[in-house]
Amino acid sequence: MRAGLCLLLLVIAPGLQAETWGGEPTEDGRPPVPASRLDSTADHHKFAELKVPLETGPQVTRACLKCHTEAARQVQESIHWTWDYHQPETGQRLGKRNIINNLCLMVPGNEPRCTSCHTGYGWEGPDYDFTLEENVDCLACHDTTGTYVKFPTGAGHPPLEDRTFQGELIQAPDLNHVARNVGETSRETCGACHFEGGGGDAVKHGDLDSSLLDPPRSVDVHMSPQGGDFSCSTCHEFSGHRQNASRYHINADPQAGIAIPGRRNERPSCESCHGHTPHDPRIHNKLNRHAEFIACQTCHVPELARGGLSTKTLWDWSTAGRLDEDGNPVVETNAEGRVIYHGNKGSMEWAEDYPPEYRWFNGNMRYTLPEETINPSQIVNINVPEGTPRAEGSVIWPFKIMMGRQPYDKVHQTLLPAKLFGPEEDAFWTGYDWDQALAAGVEAAREAGHEGLRFSGEYGFVETRMYWPVNHMVAPAEDSLGCAQCHGQDGRLEDLPGVYIPGRDRHPWIERAGWWAVGGVSLLVLLHGALRLILYRRERRAIWGR
Amino acid sequence: MTEVRVFTLFERFWHWAQAAIIFGMLFTGLEIHGTYQLLGYDLAFSTHVVLAWCLIALTAFAIFWHLTTGEWRQYLPDYHGIWPMVLYYTYGIFSGEHKPYTTTPAAKHNPLQRLAYFGFKAAIAPALWLSGLILLFDAWWRGTVVDQVISFAAVAYVHVAATFAMMVFIIAHVYLAATTGHPWYAYLKSMITGYKEMD
Numbered sequence: 233m234r235a236g237l238c239l240l241l242l243v244i245a246p247g248l249q250a251e252t253w254g255g256e257p258t259e260d261g262r263p264p265v266p267a268s269r270l271d272s273t274a275d276h277h278k279f280a281e282l283k284v285p286l287e288t289g290p291q292v293t294r295a296c297l298k299c300h301t302e303a304a305r306q307v308q309e310s311i312h313w314t315w316d317y318h319q320p321e322t323g324q325r326l327g328k329r330n331i332i333n334n335l336c337l338m339v340p341g342n343e344p345r346c347t348s349c350h351t352g353y354g355w356e357g358p359d360y361d362f363t364l365e366e367n368v369d370c371l372a373c374h375d376t377t378g379t380y381v382k383f384p385t386g387a388g389h390p391p392l393e394d395r396t397f398q399g400e401l402i403q404a405p406d407l408n409h410v411a412r413n414v415g416e417t418s419r420e421t422c423g424a425c426h427f428e429g430g431g432g433d434a435v436k437h438g439d440l441d442s443s444l445l446d447p448p449r450s451v452d453v454h455m456s457p458q459g460g461d462f463s464c465s466t467c468h469e470f471s472g473h474r475q476n477a478s479r480y481h482i483n484a485d486p487q488a489g490i491a492i493p494g495r496r497n498e499r500p501s502c503e504s505c506h507g508h509t510p511h512d513p514r515i516h517n518k519l520n521r522h523a524e525f526i527a528c529q530t531c532h533v534p535e536l537a538r539g540g541l542s543t544k545t546l547w548d549w550s551t552a553g554r555l556d557e558d559g560n561p562v563v564e565t566n567a568e569g570r571v572i573y574h575g576n577k578g579s580m581e582w583a584e585d586y587p588p589e590y591r592w593f594n595g596n597m598r599y600t601l602p603e604e605t606i607n608p609s610q611i612v613n614i615n616v617p618e619g620t621p622r623a624e625g626s627v628i629w630p631f632k633i634m635m636g637r638q639p640y641d642k643v644h645q646t647l648l649p650a651k652l653f654g655p656e657e658d659a660f661w662t663g664y665d666w667d668q669a670l671a672a673g674v675e676a677a678r679e680a681g682h683e684g685l686r687f688s689g690e691y692g693f694v695e696t697r698m699y700w701p702v703n704h705m706v707a708p709a710e711d712s713l714g715c716a717q718c719h720g721q722d723g724r725l726e727d728l729p730g731v732y733i734p735g736r737d738r739h740p741w742i743e744r745a746g747w748w749a750v751g752g753v754s755l756l757v758l759l760h761g762a763l764r765l766i767l768y769r770r771e772r773r774a775i776w777g778r
Numbered sequence: 779m780t781e782v783r784v785f786t787l788f789e790r791f792w793h794w795a796q797a798a799i800i801f802g803m804l805f806t807g808l809e810i811h812g813t814y815q816l817l818g819y820d821l822a823f824s825t826h827v828v829l830a831w832c833l834i835a836l837t838a839f840a841i842f843w844h845l846t847t848g849e850w851r852q853y854l855p856d857y858h859g860i861w862p863m864v865l866y867y868t869y870g871i872f873s874g875e876h877k878p879y880t881t882t883p884a885a886k887h888n889p890l891q892r893l894a895y896f897g898f899k900a901a902i903a904p905a906l907w908l909s910g911l912i913l914l915f916d917a918w919w920r921g922t923v924v925d926q927v928i929s930f931a932a933v934a935y936v937h938v939a940a941t942f943a944m945m946v947f948i949i950a951h952v953y954l955a956a957t958t959g960h961p962w963y964a965y966l967k968s969m970i971t972g973y974k975e976m977d
Binding site for chain 2: 734
């Protein structure tokens with residue numbers, strides 16, 4: 233009898249459930265979600281546009297744009313699309329399209345590789361149509377399935393069939409499935425490019441890597457599920473597909489305070505949530521006073537690369553080109569498995585859990601642009617944080633330093649781009665010939681609009697330095713820096729110029745004269761006292777005989 | 779032999795409280811300066827600031843007391859008797875001579891003391907106080923025109939230099955005031971009990 237009842241329940245239970253949740257199972261086999269629980273007012277599974285077979289990225293975009301009519305134009309105005317940024321304070325033309333760095337040098341000539349992180353499809357060279365709306369890649373940012381991927385050398389296209397890259401199988405995504413499951417951006421979508429910058433996980437930034445997908449609280453209080461469980465866009469708010477943050481032009485001294493609807497908003501600054509006086513004032517309010525001229529990150533991001541992945545600290549191109557007997561590039565790794573030498577790229581160094589460097593910073597990054605002449609007898613700063621000690625708007629900020637040795641033109645005294653990627657002989661990773669690769673790189677850069685760039689044919693390698701502002705991996709308050717880490721000898725701010733730091737600084741003359749005086753008067757007092765004591769005893773002996 | 783009260787209760791409280799605060803500030807101040815690490819910078823700094831405010835409060839009382847009682851005149855330098863005092867400390871004290879000065883309630887300090895205390899009150903203490911307050915309220919003038927006129931470093935140098943001067947004063951003062959009476963501890967005793975034996 234009881235068995236029969238159970239059987240009956242089993243039969244009717246799924247029906248009950250279906251009735252309760254009020255919907256038919258979707259064609260993906262997903263259980264339906266009650267309308268009131270959906271994050272969106274539209275269920276993309278129901279859209280006819282997404283039911284027709286979608287074979288390519290641009291086809292997906294065309295389908296998206298049928299409803300989201302302005303989306304592509306919005307994206308095309310953003311730096312994620314243009315890779316072009318006019319820095320209003322320095323007047324420099326920056327952005328990935330314009331700068332040269334000391335990682336993979338420069339975009340022109342290497343587009344299919346570099347532009348695998350472009351929010352578009354098909355940027356393969358200088359003729360790319362930046363106005364074609366179907367070229368915008370919606371899925372790179374809005375995929376929620378985790379299956380969408382842009383092929384590493386595909387100029388932003390996903391693989392249309394399963395392909396391998398460096399021995400790793402990369403599966404072609406089911407674009408219909410991905411398109412029907414679009415949603416908000418996530419750490420996975422942002423991280424696909426921002427964690428992988430510089431050619432791999434954790435390479436570039438030192439404060440952005442895949443450990444932020446699911447970090448423990450100790451690594452990132454905001455993003456940890458045990459902490460705020462923020463995604464990137466919790467702080468990096470987008471409006472009309474644009475957002476404020478830029479490492480070329482940081483709001484180093486946000487004054488708007490806590491972001492209140494209807495008031496000026498300066499996200500993603502720390503202050504837009506925490507305000508200007510986040511610390512318990514205690515007796516002297518010194519921490520809040522410090523916050524007036526020290527960036528929050530300086531104390532609250534105590535180390536770089538804290539998530540268990542090392543970050544690249546040096547890239548020496550000058551040693552690149554070693555091949556084995558079979559003509560394949562020599563590859564050497566360290567104990568952690570990080571590449572310390574690669575025939576394609578040269579020598580590298582890595583570091584983990586190490587202190588950043590600190591500089592005065594007013595938010596403006598000044599670059600040594602490819603057309604600018606350099607002084608190769610000293611380390612060339614690829615970029616420099618601008619700022620004035622103790623001045624209004626300048627704060628002490630942490631930076632990851634990326635050192636490099638990279639090609640420069642000995643005659644024109646400029647840094648040089650190189651064609652690295654491609655099947656042609658003039659690509660360094662194919663022909664291993666700097667002369668050809670540099671000539672091709674310069675040619676590509678000229679075609680891309682850098683007409684001022686020339687290659688004399690004489691090249692050398694120059695030491696370079698790059699500053700990467702540190703903002704992420706904010707530690708729990710109890711792990712932030714203590715006073716003595718800066719207020720002391722050999723501390724974090726040992727090299728910071730332009731400011732007297734109690735505990736670190738002293739005037740050599742005052743110090744010397746002061747201790748001599750203290751020592752001198754002490755000695756005088758001791759001698760004086762000793763003499764009195766001796767005379768007193770002698771006198772006492774003379775009188776009393778003892 | 780009679781006992782005379784030289785130091786009032788307030789004077790003794792003031793002296794010893796000030797001594798405790800100054801030693802506390804010196805101890806924590808040197809740690810802030812980076813001379814050693816004992817309390818930890820955070821605690822050293824907090825303590826230094828708290829003691830600074832205690833000293834300000836104490837000094838406010840002391841100034842009021844000195845002004846209302848007229849005792850401030852005790853610290854006016856008296857150049858006449860200085861030379862005999864210097865001679866006494868450099869020679870007479872060894873040969874058993876009598877001190878060329880007798881403490882009375884109306885004139886508590888010998889001419890050398892007057893000069894030393896006047897120097898402390900008129901030069902060393904104000905230098906420490908002023909520079910200390912300017913440093914403490916750095917946030918008010920950072921980045922303003924004031925920053926161009928007086929640099930933070932210059933103020934800090936004054937504070938440190940005055941600290942050394944104070945250390946020199948303390949060493950000499952403790953030795954002279956605590957051991958050169960008759961008997962040797964006579965001054966120390968009178969600063970504790972308030973009373974001094976008069977011949």
